[in-house]
Amino acid sequence: MAHQPMDMIHITWRPDKQAKASIYSQIVAYFQERITSGDWVSGQKLPSQRKLAEMFGVNRSTIVEAMDELTALGLLEGSHGGGTRVANEGWAMLIQDKTPDWQSYIKASRFYPNVPTVQIVNRLEFQSGITRMSTGELSPELMQTKITQDILSQLSDRKLFMNYPDPLGMPSLRRAIQAHLKKNGIEVPISSILVVSGALQALQLISIGIVKSQARVFVESPSYLGSLNIFQSVGAQLVSVPMDAQGIAPWRTKDMQSGGTHSLLYTIPTFQNPTGCVMPASRRREVLQYCTERHIPIIEDDVFRDLWLDAPPPPPMKAIDRCGSVVYISSLSKCFSPGFRLGWLVGPEAIVQRLADAKMQMDYGVSVLTQQVAEELFTSGLYEQGVQNIRERLRLRRDFMMELLEKWFTGLADWNCPSGGFFVWIRLRNRVPAESLFKRALSEGLLIMPGGVYDKGHTSSIRLTYGYLPKDEMERGVRRLSEMLRSLQDE
Amino acid sequence: MAHQPMDMIHITWRPDKQAKASIYSQIVAYFQERITSGDWVSGQKLPSQRKLAEMFGVNRSTIVEAMDELTALGLLEGSHGGGTRVANEGWAMLIQDKTPDWQSYIKASRFYPNVPTVQIVNRLEFQSGITRMSTGELSPELMQTKITQDILSQLSDRKLFMNYPDPLGMPSLRRAIQAHLKKNGIEVPISSILVVSGALQALQLISIGIVKSQARVFVESPSYLGSLNIFQSVGAQLVSVPMDAQGIAPWRTKDMQSGGTHSLLYTIPTFQNPTGCVMPASRRREVLQYCTERHIPIIEDDVFRDLWLDAPPPPPMKAIDRCGSVVYISSLSKCFSPGFRLGWLVGPEAIVQRLADAKMQMDYGVSVLTQQVAEELFTSGLYEQGVQNIRERLRLRRDFMMELLEKWFTGLADWNCPSGGFFVWIRLRNRVPAESLFKRALSEGLLIMPGGVYDKGHTSSIRLTYGYLPKDEMERGVRRLSEMLRSLQDE
Numbered sequence: 002m003a004h005q006p007m008d009m010i011h012i013t014w015r016p017d018k019q020a021k022a023s024i025y026s027q028i029v030a031y032f033q034e035r036i037t038s039g040d041w042v043s044g045q046k047l048p049s050q051r052k053l054a055e056m057f058g059v060n061r062s063t064i065v066e067a068m069d070e071l072t073a074l075g076l077l078e079g080s081h082g083g084g085t086r087v088a089n090e091g092w093a094m095l096i097q098d099k100t101p102d103w104q105s106y107i108k109a110s111r112f113y114p115n116v117p118t119v120q121i122v123n124r125l126e127f128q129s130g131i132t133r134m135s136t137g138e139l140s141p142e143l144m145q146t147k148i149t150q151d152i153l154s155q156l157s158d159r160k161l162f163m164n165y166p167d168p169l170g171m172p173s174l175r176r177a178i179q180a181h182l183k184k185n186g187i188e189v190p191i192s193s194i195l196v197v198s199g200a201l202q203a204l205q206l207i208s209i210g211i212v213k214s215q216a217r218v219f220v221e222s223p224s225y226l227g228s229l230n231i232f233q234s235v236g237a238q239l240v241s242v243p244m245d246a247q248g249i250a251p252w253r254t255k256d257m258q259s260g261g262t263h264s265l266l267y268t269i270p271t272f273q274n275p276t277g278c279v280m281p282a283s284r285r286r287e288v289l290q291y292c293t294e295r296h297i298p299i300i301e302d303d304v305f306r307d308l309w310l311d312a313p314p315p316p317p318m319k320a321i322d323r324c325g326s327v328v329y330i331s332s333l334s335k336c337f338s339p340g341f342r343l344g345w346l347v348g349p350e351a352i353v354q355r356l357a358d359a360k361m362q363m364d365y366g367v368s369v370l371t372q373q374v375a376e377e378l379f380t381s382g383l384y385e386q387g388v389q390n391i392r393e394r395l396r397l398r399r400d401f402m403m404e405l406l407e408k409w410f411t412g413l414a415d416w417n418c419p420s421g422g423f424f425v426w427i428r429l430r431n432r433v434p435a436e437s438l439f440k441r442a443l444s445e446g447l448l449i450m451p452g453g454v455y456d457k458g459h460t461s462s463i464r465l466t467y468g469y470l471p472k473d474e475m476e477r478g479v480r481r482l483s484e485m486l487r488s489l490q491d492e
Numbered sequence: 493m494a495h496q497p498m499d500m501i502h503i504t505w506r507p508d509k510q511a512k513a514s515i516y517s518q519i520v521a522y523f524q525e526r527i528t529s530g531d532w533v534s535g536q537k538l539p540s541q542r543k544l545a546e547m548f549g550v551n552r553s554t555i556v557e558a559m560d561e562l563t564a565l566g567l568l569e570g571s572h573g574g575g576t577r578v579a580n581e582g583w584a585m586l587i588q589d590k591t592p593d594w595q596s597y598i599k600a601s602r603f604y605p606n607v608p609t610v611q612i613v614n615r616l617e618f619q620s621g622i623t624r625m626s627t628g629e630l631s632p633e634l635m636q637t638k639i640t641q642d643i644l645s646q647l648s649d650r651k652l653f654m655n656y657p658d659p660l661g662m663p664s665l666r667r668a669i670q671a672h673l674k675k676n677g678i679e680v681p682i683s684s685i686l687v688v689s690g691a692l693q694a695l696q697l698i699s700i701g702i703v704k705s706q707a708r709v710f711v712e713s714p715s716y717l718g719s720l721n722i723f724q725s726v727g728a729q730l731v732s733v734p735m736d737a738q739g740i741a742p743w744r745t746k747d748m749q750s751g752g753t754h755s756l757l758y759t760i761p762t763f764q765n766p767t768g769c770v771m772p773a774s775r776r777r778e779v780l781q782y783c784t785e786r787h788i789p790i791i792e793d794d795v796f797r798d799l800w801l802d803a804p805p806p807p808p809m810k811a812i813d814r815c816g817s818v819v820y821i822s823s824l825s826k827c828f829s830p831g832f833r834l835g836w837l838v839g840p841e842a843i844v845q846r847l848a849d850a851k852m853q854m855d856y857g858v859s860v861l862t863q864q865v866a867e868e869l870f871t872s873g874l875y876e877q878g879v880q881n882i883r884e885r886l887r888l889r890r891d892f893m894m895e896l897l898e899k900w901f902t903g904l905a906d907w908n909c910p911s912g913g914f915f916v917w918i919r920l921r922n923r924v925p926a927e928s929l930f931k932r933a934l935s936e937g938l939l940i941m942p943g944g945v946y947d948k949g950h951t952s953s954i955r956l957t958y959g960y961l962p963k964d965e966m967e968r969g970v971r972r973l974s975e976m977l978r979s980l981q982d983e
Contacts, residue, residue: 211601370640
C-alpha cells in the first residue's frame with residue numbers, strides 16, 4: 002500500500018495537434034512505445050479515461066477508442082477495482098517477460114518511501130492550477146533575484162574553481178560561514194563546519210552516519226521530522242515529546258528521563274516547524290542542561306532564524322553549549338533560496354569528519370558553483386540586505402494572514418500569531434479531521450498540510466503558509482477553507 | 493580498525509605570529525578550548541610533535557613545552573603505542589563526562605566508512621605539496637572556465653529561478669539532456685530522466701532505492717565500485733566478473749548464470765575505470781542479451797564517453813535496450829566540471845519515480861543554479877565546444893604519458909594505450925605489491941591508486957592519470973615511481 006503512488010503512471014507527454022498523424026494513432030503509438038520499451042511495466046495503473054481526455058485536450062471518445070485498440074493488442078487490461086492497467090499477460094508478456102520486474106526491486110529495498118500525503122504534495126506542488134497554502138518555501142516574488150544576478154555578474158569576471166571541492170566544503174566558504182555564525186554567538190574553527198546541500202541532507206547524513214538501528218530520536222510534538230522517513234529508514238524510532246508555550250518540555254514525559262543509549266533530540270527552537278513556537282533563552286538553557294546531564298546529544302535545526310518579524314530571537318543553543326552536545330544545522334533555503342540547496346552543519350570534529358566521509362560516498366560534495374555564489378553572498382553583505390528586504394515584505398504578509406484568519410476562522414479554529422518564519426499552525430475546533438479538510442481542499446486544487454503528517458496526535462490541526470501566495474489567492478484560499486470547515490462541522 | 497582515520501585529529505588552525513600572545517600560550521589556549529568544548533574527544537590522537545612543529549612553523553621545543561603543560565592540566569596523555577591522545581581521565585573527564593560519547597555513535601551506525609586507502613586519498617588530495625597521480629578529475633588547467641564565465645554573464649541578465657526544483661529536475665534542463673542523449677541514440681521522454689548530483693549520487697540512490705539486503709551486484713574485475721562502500725552499506729554483496737580485452741565476459745563465470753533474485757550488473761562499457769577498456773558494439777549486444785535473458789538489470793555508467801581520443805565509441809547499451817533492462821547514468825563531472833555535481837539517470841518511469849522520491853528525502857534536488865548553468869551549457873552548444881577543446885589537449889597528455897611509460901616502465905610493467913578517458917592501468921611485473929609502492933610513494937607526497945582498492949585480485953596493478961599533472965610533474969612522478977619499483981623488485 003505504501004508503494005501505491007508509484008504504481009500510477011504519470012504522463013507528461015501530449016499529442017501534437019499540428020501533426021499529420023491523427024490524435025488517435027499518436028496516442029496508440031505513444032502508449033505502445035512506452036509499454037514495449039519496458040518504460041511502463043505490468044500492473045502499473047493509467048490515469049482514468051476522463052483524466053486522460055482532459056490532459057490531452059481531446060474528446061473522451063478518442064481516448065476510449067485508443068484504449069480499446071491497446072487492450073485488443075494485449076497491452077492494456079481493465080482491472081477489477083476499476084481503471085486500466087498495463088497488461089499482465091498476452092502479447093505484452095511476450096515482450097515483457099524479458100523486462101526486469103522493477104516493481105519487485107522497489108518493494109524489496111529497505112528505504113521507506115515518503116509518506117503518501119507528502120508524496121502527493123511533492124508532486125502536485127509542481128503542477129499548474131494548484132493553490133499552494135502548504136508549501137515550505139517563500140514565493141518566487143520574494144526571491145532576491147537581483148542580488149543573485151549581481152553576484153553572477155561579479156563571478157563572471159573571475160576564474161571560477163570548477164574541480165572537486167574539499168570534502169568539508171570550500172575553505173573560503175567555510176570562513177564566510179564561520180563569520181556568519183559568529184554573529185549569532187557561535188565561535189568554531191572551520192574544521193567544525195561541514196557544507197551540505199541543505200538542512201535535509203544534514204539530517205540524512207546524521208541518520209546514516211551516527212544513528213543506529215533501534216535508537217530513539219526524540220522530537221517535538223508536532224514535528225517536521227514526523228513528515229519525513231529518513232530516521233525510520235535506518236531503523237530508528239521517533240519518540241514524541243510534549244511542548245508547551247515555551248517549546249519542548251522534556252521533563253513532562255518519562256521517555257527522556259533515563260536518556261538511553263544512542264538517542265538524540267531533534268529540535269527547532271526558533272520558529273518551530275509547524276507551530277512557529279520560539280523557545281525563550283531560559284528554556285534553551287534548561288533543555289540543554291536536561292539533555293547534557295542525560296548524555297542526549299541535540300540536533301538543533303535553525304533554518305528559520307533570520308526570518309524574525311518582531312524582534313531578533315534568543316541565541317542558538319549551540320552558542321551556549323560548552324560540552325559539544327549540540328550539532329547545529331542551518332541553510333540558505335528558508336531565508337534566501339530554497340533551490341540553491343546549500344546549508345551547513347556545525348559539530349564536534351569527529352562528527353564532522355564522519356559525516357563528511359558519508360557525504361563523499363553520497364555525492365562528492367556540494368556544487369562549487371553554488372558554494373562560490375554563497376561565499377560572495379555572505380562576504381559582500383548582500384545576504385543581510387536580501388534577508389532584511391524579505392523580512393519587511395513577509396511581515397506585511399503575516400499581518401494580512403492574521404486579518405484573514407480573524408475574519409474567516411473566528412469560532413472555527415484557534416491559532417497564535419507567529420513572530421517569525423512563514424507558517425501558522427491552526428487548531429480546528431470540534432475535532433474536525435484535518436485529513437478530511439485536506440482531501441476536500443485537494444479536490445478543488447487547494448493544497449494544505451494536515452497536522453497528522455507532523456504527528457499522529459495532531460489530527461485536527463493544519464499548517465498554512467503566508468509566505469507563498471499573492472494576497473488575492475491567500476484570501477480566496479482562507480475563505481474557501483472556512484466554508485469547507487463549516488460544512489465539515491455540520492456533517 | 494576501519495574507523496581509525498577518524499580517531500586522528502586534523503588541525504587546520506595555525507598560531508598567529510603577529511599576535512601579542514606568545515606562540516606557546518596560543519597553542520595551550522587553542523588546545524584547551526578544543527578539548528573543554530568537547531570538539532576533540534577522549535581518545536582522539538594528535539599529530540606527532542615533529543609534525544605539529546612543522547605545521548605551526550615553530551621549534552619543536554615550543555610544542556614539547558605546550559604539550560607538557562596540557563598533560564599537566566590533565567587534558568592530554570601519552571599513549572603506549574607512542575603519540576599523544578586527548579586524556580581519558582583526570583581533569584578532562586570532569587568536563588568530558590557531560591560530553592556525549594560521539595565515537596560510540598559513529599561506531600554503532602550502519603554506514604560503512606570509505607575504505608581507509610580511499611579516505612587517505614580523499615583527504616590528501618586537498619593538501620598542498622601533494623603530487624596527484626591518483627586523482628579522478630581533470631586538471632584545473634583543462635577546465636573551461638571561460639565558457640562558464642560566459643554562461644554566468646548570460647544568466648546575470650535573466651531572472652533566475654530560485655525556488656525548489658521539480659523532483660525530477662527542472663523540465664527545461666531535462667529537455668536539454670533529452671536532446672543530448674538523442675545524439676547518442678537514446679530516445680526517451682523527459683519523464684524517464686532524473687537530474688542527480690553526479691553519477692555517484694545516482695549509484696547511491698540505486699543502492700538505497702532498489703537494492704535489497706543480500707542482493708548480488710555484479711561488477712567488472714577490477715571495478716571503480718570496488719573502491720566504494722555504498723552497495724555494501726545496504727547489505728548487498730559485490731561479485732567480481734572477469735573481463736577480457738573486449739570488456740566484461742559474464743559467460744566466463746558461473747556466478748551470473750542463474751541470474752538470481754534482485755541482482756544487478758554494474759558496468760562502464762566505455763573507457764572503463766580503472767582499465768580504460770572499451771566494449772565493441774558486438775560485446776555490448778552480447779552482454780545485454782545475456783543479462784536480459786537472465787532478468788539481470790544493467791546499470792550502465794557512461795561518464796567518460798565524450799573523452800574519446802582516437803575515435804567516437806560505439807553507442808551506449810541503453811540505445812539498443814528494447815526491454816527497459818538498462819538504467820543509464822552519466823554526468824558533467826569527467827568531461828566538463830567535477831565540482832558542478834550534476835548528472836542524470838535514465839530508466840523506466842517507475843524506477844525514476846522511486847529514485848526521485850528517495851532523492852527528495854535526501855536533499856530536495858540539485859542546485860537550481862547549477863541546473864540553469866547546465867541547461868545553458870547544452871542548449872548554447874558550448875558543451876560541445878568545451879569538450880572538443882579538452883579532447884585535443886588531453887590527447888597530447890595521453891601521448892606524453894605513453895612516451896614516459898615507454899621510457900621509464902619498460903621491463904617493469906605492462907599497460908595498454910587508452911583510447912579515451914584519462915586513466916592508464918599498469919600491471920606491475922614480478923608481483924610487486926602495489927600497496928607497498930603506494931606507501932612508499934605516499935611517503936614522498938606522491939599519490940597513486942593501488943589496484944587493490946578496485947578488486948582484491950589486482951594487488952599488483954596501479955592506476956595513474958594523465959589528466960591532472962603538468963608535464964614536468966608527470967615526468968618526475970613516473971621517473972620516481974620507476975625507481976621505487978626497481979628498488980621494490982630488488983627487495
